[in-house]
Amino acid sequence: MSDVRAAQRGPAPRGADSFLRMWRELLPVGREAGAAGYRRYAWSEADAACRAWFQGEAEARGFTYEVDRNGNQWAWLGNPADGDVVVTGSHLDSVPDGGAFDGPLGVVSAFAALDELRARGSALRRPVGIVNFGDEEGARFGLACVGSRLAAGQLTPEAARELRDADGVSLPKAMERAGYDPDAIGPDLERLSRIGAFVELHIEQGRALDLSGDPVGVASAIWPHGRWRFDFHGEANHAGTTRLEDRHDPMLTFANAVLAARKKARLAGALATFGKVAVEPNGVNAIPSLVRGWLDSRAADEETLAAVVEEIECAATERGHRDGVGVTVTRESFTPVVEFEHALRDHVAKLLGRPVPVLPTGAGHDAGILSASVPTAMLFVRNPTGVSHSPAEVAAEDDCLAGVTALADVLEGLACP
Ligand code: GLV
Ligand code: MN
Ligand code: MN
Numbered sequence: 266m267s268d269v270r271a272a273q274r275g276p277a278p279r280g281a282d283s284f285l286r287m288w289r290e291l292l293p294v295g296r297e298a299g300a301a302g303y304r305r306y307a308w309s310e311a312d313a314a315c316r317a318w319f320q321g322e323a324e325a326r327g328f329t330y331e332v333d334r335n336g337n338q339w340a341w342l343g344n345p346a347d348g349d350v351v352v353t354g355s356h357l358d359s360v361p362d363g364g365a366f367d368g369p370l371g372v373v374s375a376f377a378a379l380d381e382l383r384a385r386g387s388a389l390r391r392p393v394g395i396v397n398f399g400d401e402e403g404a405r406f407g408l409a410c411v412g413s414r415l416a417a418g419q420l421t422p423e424a425a426r427e428l429r430d431a432d433g434v435s436l437p438k439a440m441e442r443a444g445y446d447p448d449a450i451g452p453d454l455e456r457l458s459r460i461g462a463f464v465e466l467h468i469e470q471g472r473a474l475d476l477s478g479d480p481v482g483v484a485s486a487i488w489p490h491g492r493w494r495f496d497f498h499g500e501a502n503h504a505g506t507t508r509l510e511d512r513h514d515p516m517l518t519f520a521n522a523v524l525a526a527r528k529k530a531r532l533a534g535a536l537a538t539f540g541k542v543a544v545e546p547n548g549v550n551a552i553p554s555l556v557r558g559w560l561d562s563r564a565a566d567e568e569t570l571a572a573v574v575e576e577i578e579c580a581a582t583e584r585g586h587r588d589g590v591g592v593t594v595t596r597e598s599f600t601p602v603v604e605f606e607h608a609l610r611d612h613v614a615k616l617l618g619r620p621v622p623v624l625p626t627g628a629g630h631d632a633g634i635l636s637a638s639v640p641t642a643m644l645f646v647r648n649p650t651g652v653s654h655s656p657a658e659v660a661a662e663d664d665c666l667a668g669v670t671a672l673a674d675v676l677e678g679l680a681c682p
Pocket of ligand 3: 356
């Protein structure tokens with residue numbers, strides 16, 4: 266594991282070798298030469314390579330491999346039609362220049378945990394599945410968790426078909442180019458109804474476990490979060506000849522909105538980030554005609570989140586009046602607060618055999634989307650940098666292996682009672 270700090274502590278799970286091998290094999294996929302981090306975007310070549318890896322691991326173990334109507338990949342041990350299936354997994358796609366762990370840790374650990382159970386000789390009494398949900402990060406089409414949202418009926422096929430990437434390629438076109446059928450997408454409620462429990466293991470996206478000194482924790486809740494597109498309409502003009510007082514410069518209004526977002530979020534104890542921006546015409550010597558900024562905002566409760574976004578919109582609009590810039594705001598996605606089912610959460614925590622931290626998170630997950638239809642829980646693995654959505658995201662090798670053991674214990678407790 267080239268970017269995992271190796272410091273073996275305690276007995277390694279018997280799935281350790283397979284974890285390390287799989288990790289090594291997946292590590293170069295989607296890491297272009299010269300790029301700062303991973304670029305595993307939905308329906309790209311890197312995504313296809315990740316998918317081929319998943320299929321290979323499933324078939325090498327003799328699991329039944331399946332791709333659902335929305336392009337999510339499944340590997341079954343036992344017959345899912347029997348129902349009450351225990352499912353684990355996560356996603357393999359990444360944000361732009363993302364880290365190695367967000368997503369893949371959950372999928373690699375899932376295969377390794379089942380290897381561990383086989384090595385223990387555990388007899389499964391419930392079918393078990395591993396899933397790779399498609400397009401979790403929404404890096405390409407702007408909407409997160411497209412695969413799980415479609416499956417859960419939280420995104421209509423019509424709305425999904427309208428999604429476009431930065432080059433104007435539609436989601437159906439991208440799926441088609443990748444060899445998938447976009448006409449098939451839609452709710453998959455029967456499949457979800459067969460799932461008795463979904464447990465997603467994920468790297469922690471913060472430092473709570475590092476501070477508490479625990480390699481593994483359990484999720485309590487996911488903060489409500491959403492994405493809003495702010496369009497600032499100004500007037501294109503010459504950067505060298507237009508007097509400052511004659512300008513209608515949308516970049517100025519946008520800059521003020523960024524500062525307002527920071528201030529409003531700070532005052533409310535929330536989070537607000539403009540992390541993506543597009544400028545037209547995007548010339549060094551031209552005042553822009555349009556600046557488009559995407560706001561990601563999150564808070565502990567939905568009322569606070571709504572209030573913060575409204576305040577940012579008001580501040581941007583007011584400033585727009587002064588700058589002669591029109592501001593329009595479009596909500597592109599919203600995910601309500603998720604409180605993980607207490608019974609499963611407590612059961613999972615008990616199966617770990619020792620007290621572990623129970624943590625909320627501001628990060629979105631497929632587990633959060635599924636939690637509306639399926640009993641769902643999450644395990645977090647310590648991340649000493651606390652950094653995520655960046656190549657600085659890291660988990661030590663012994664913590665990854667502790668995660669494999671924890672997931673194996675949980676799957677064993679659920680599927681081999
Ligand atoms: C996904 O990781 C998100 O929280 O946006
Ligand atoms: Mn992520
Ligand atoms: Mn993730």
